[in-house]
Amino acid sequence: MxxxxxxxxxxxxxxxxxxxxxxxxxxxxxxxxxxxxxxxxxxxxxxxxxxxxxxxxxxxxxxxxxxxxxxxxxxxxxxxxxxxxxxxxxxxxxxxxxxxxxxxxxxxxxxxxxxxxxxxxxxxxxxxxxxxxxxxxxxxxxxxxxxTVREVQQQKLEKVKEVRAEIRQIHEKVISEMRPKDFDHYIKYMKEKDVQVIPSINKSNRLQGFRFGYKGHELKGSDVHRSMSMARIAERIGFGKQVSQNITKDQTMKLLGNTVQVSPNLAAKIAAKVVKQVIKRTIDKGIGVGIEI
CATH class of the missing domain: 3.30.930 (BirA Bifunctional Protein; domain 2)
Incomplete structure (x- = not known):
């Protein structure tokens, strides 16, 4: 009550x-x-x-x-x-x-x-x-x-916990099985699984991340799981180094057919994750060549 x-x-x-x-x-x-x-x-x-x-x-x-x-x-x-x-x-x-x-x-x-x-x-x-x-x-x-209010809050927390787990499960399935090449494909594939991916725009009218709508709930990506921040998604779907550099330089990107402004913080995070992924791929290829010899 x-x-x-x-x-x-x-x-x-x-x-x-x-x-x-x-x-x-x-x-x-x-x-x-x-x-x-x-x-x-x-x-x-x-x-x-x-x-x-x-x-x-x-x-x-x-x-x-x-x-x-x-x-x-x-x-x-x-x-x-x-x-x-x-x-x-x-x-x-x-x-x-x-x-x-x-x-x-x-x-x-x-x-x-x-x-x-x-x-x-x-x-x-x-x-x-x-x-x-x-x-x-x-x-x-x-x-x-x-x-009591506390019991109601606890029930809501339990419900949100279930929703978070389901969103993450769908996210992992989309990344591993459908292999989206960019954010547009990722948003499309998630929608096919009943998860709405919503671009989050800050007060400066700049893109700062994604929110996820599912079963009447809307959560920030990082609130669903730390692996679901926009920068980490970019890392997982294999953003190219050139695309990342363009985002960092111009602080804009193509999303759903539009050119959107990107917050400096998000641009830097995407760049860092993409560089990390490029280094990892280079190391993996080097190890692979060594084994073949």
Missing amino acids: IGLGKSIAHTGASMGYGWNQEKDAKVVYREHLSGENPKEITQEFKVVQSQNHKCKKNTLSFVLSPTVEDGKELNEKELKETTERFVKEMKLQERQAIAFVHRNKKHLHIHLYVNRIGFDGKAYKDNFIGKRSQQAAERVAWQMGLT
């Missing part, structure tokens, strides 16, 4: 927009309020807020978002308990508050509004409210057996 929190100034507008996004939004939590609509509740907030004229952002706005799977299982009683626990974790029990649930989208979520001004006229300290909201939501998720 994710928790988002901030202080706001326009209580009525924010509450009205959120409440009216879904017809007959279900109220799951109410504290020290009797109003039945955003306008009435805003007025009740204002009565208490009138004790503190210095505080301008005098309402706390929170959104609690369980995972899609958890949201499908939570009933009204559990949604109320989730909200109550969050309010307690944030130490906001003795303040006016209203919470309602949105089910109009696939991802169920709770909107919670709390009066930042207490009955004593003092304002609730909102420093680091975003981080504290997330931490409180994490504790509530753990208490109620819901999926």
